[in-house]
Every structure is written in structure tokens, then in C-alpha cells.
Amino acid sequence: MEDTVTETTVLVAIDGPAGSGKSSVSRAAADRLGFGILDTGAAYRSLAWAAGETGADLDDEASMLAVMDRWSYQTTLLGDQRIGVLLNDGAEYKTYDITAAIRTPEVSGQVSRVSKHASVRVRLNEMFRQIVAESGLPGVVIEGRDITTVVAPDAPVRILMTASPEVRATRRAGELPGMSHEQVLADINARDMKDAKVVDFLNPAPGVTLIDTSDMNFEQSIQAVIDTVDAARTTRSSTE
Structure with missing residues (x-):
């Protein structure tokens, strides 16, 4: 991918399991950074x-x-x-x-x-x-599965965003009227078992930053992504 994206493009790759907050956080972070967002x-x-x-x-x-x-x-x-x-x-x-x-x-x-x-x-x-x-675009946040390891393994910023199953179930239950916390938790655990057969959402690959949002609110999660991007930009500038 690095030879098909312009030199000024900042690529931010974000992986994470269902309910980790990666979709909403990625979109908000991309908006504040002035980047595009690709929801795979x-x-x-x-x-x-x-x-x-x-x-x-x-x-x-x-x-x-x-x-x-x-x-x-x-x-x-x-x-x-x-x-x-x-x-x-x-x-x-x-x-x-x-x-x-x-x-x-x-x-x-x-x-x-x-x-x-x-x-x-x-x-x-x-x-x-x-x-x-x-x-x-000057930058694109790509979020979904296989992003940090397969789709964009050379991205300057790669993040694995996760959270405990219980926290993820609480967040998802609020988005799914009519479903109890127990039902959503069971669905998440089943989804995790299926996903684990094709992608590792627990262990970040070398060079991937782990962001656990279990104890973070929405604003803190967004800032964690932005801070990671800013740190990568600073490192990139100092080596150029």
C-alpha cells in the first residue's frame, strides 16, 4: 500500500472486536483530525x-x-x-x-x-x-478486521482497540433496544469465538499500539487515538 498512497497521506489502521468502540471512536477521531474514515x-x-x-x-x-x-x-x-x-x-x-x-x-x-x-x-x-x-485525502482512518496486519500492515499508526466483554455488552445493549445485557453478552462471546478463528483481537501484532477502553469514556477513547497519531507524527518528523 505504501507505494500507492501519496507521501502526505497519514494512514491510521484500527482493529478491534465488536463493541470495543472502534467504529464510533474512529469516526470521531477522524473528524477531529480532518481525515477520512473507511468503515470496512x-x-x-x-x-x-x-x-x-x-x-x-x-x-x-x-x-x-x-x-x-x-x-x-x-x-x-x-x-x-x-x-x-x-x-x-x-x-x-x-x-x-x-x-x-x-x-x-x-x-x-x-x-x-x-x-x-x-x-x-x-x-x-x-x-x-x-x-x-x-x-x-491527507489522511484516512481505516477500521475493521485484519486492518493492522493484512490491509495496512505498513501504516504509520496501527491500533488494536479492545475492552472487556462485559463493558462491550453494556455499550451494545444501550444501542439495541429490547435486548438484555445477558443476551448481548452472549452474542458478543459467540461473535468473539467465531472471529477468533480468523483474526486475533487479544494480542497486538509487533508495532501495534493497544488501547483498552474498558475504563475510558467516549472522549477519553477519542483522545487516546489522537494522542497515538500525534506521537507517530512527532516520531516521523524527527526521523525525516
Whole structure:
């Protein structure tokens, strides 16, 4: 990626498990830094939604790759997030705004079935790199899975944001009316077990900064990211 991004581009890669706060914190930090934000999880959700629309078998890798051949992803990097897809329904391509649709429990429950396919992740990672390379922005925060180790392993700032399952469940329960803390905690533990098969959210890779937000509020979490970016910028400037 380093040879496709302009020299002035600051790349901030953020990994983390569901409910760690990485999405909301990453977006707020990017806004304050004047950077773009690429939510890679939205692409996985978009693909899960497309599979449901086309009747594809989410557990079959070839079936999911076939969906990707008929699917084109669209996302904003600045301002309010808008997610769209261009999808061939068998007769013609149609454009859909699925910003709200991909956040439903029905779609959320299918994301792990999409992300478990290695070839699907490879193709999406290539797409993420292209989106960043063509952004023309001074900086981009990329958040999601495999970001610090696969998508942007050479990023000058790499962060693993985590929190205890109990804290994550409390945060998520507040976002999911009708679900108890116990139900959300069970869902998070199940999601962690699935995710652990394809990505390590517990141990940061060499060169990755660990930010545990268990005892941080939202503002403190944002500042922790900004401080990490500022520290990397200072180090970078002193070595140039």
C-alpha cells in the first residue's frame, strides 16, 4: 500500500472486536483530525445484505464470490456515512441505498458467515486499498478486521482497540433496544469465538499500539487515538 498512497497521506489502521468502540471512536477521531474514515465492516455487512437479496448461500465460498461479481460497493469517506451498492438482480444493475439496512440485527447476524471465507477477505482487502489510494485525502482512518496486519500492515499508526466483554455488552445493549445485557453478552462471546478463528483481537501484532477502553469514556477513547497519531507524527518528523 505504501507505494500507492501519496507521501502526505497519514494512514491510521484500527482493529478491534465488536463493541470495543472502534467504529464510533474512529469516526470521531477522524473528524477531529480532518481525515477520512473507511468503515470496512460496512462492506462485509453490505455483502451479507446482497447475499440475502440474491438468495446466495453465505456458507459457500464460491457462491459468495459469485455475488461479488454482481456487486459494486459505494461509501462516503467524509461527513455522514452513506452506504450504497450497485447490484445485478439477474436482469439489470440497480442502485440501492442500504445505509440503514446493513445495521439491522438480521444482517449483523450474518457477517461472520461472510468474513470466514479467505478469498472473500482477499478481494475486499484489495478493494479497501484501492479506495484509500484513490481518496485524495491527507489522511484516512481505516477500521475493521485484519486492518493492522493484512490491509495496512505498513501504516504509520496501527491500533488494536479492545475492552472487556462485559463493558462491550453494556455499550451494545444501550444501542439495541429490547435486548438484555445477558443476551448481548452472549452474542458478543459467540461473535468473539467465531472471529477468533480468523483474526486475533487479544494480542497486538509487533508495532501495534493497544488501547483498552474498558475504563475510558467516549472522549477519553477519542483522545487516546489522537494522542497515538500525534506521537507517530512527532516520531516521523524527527526521523525525516
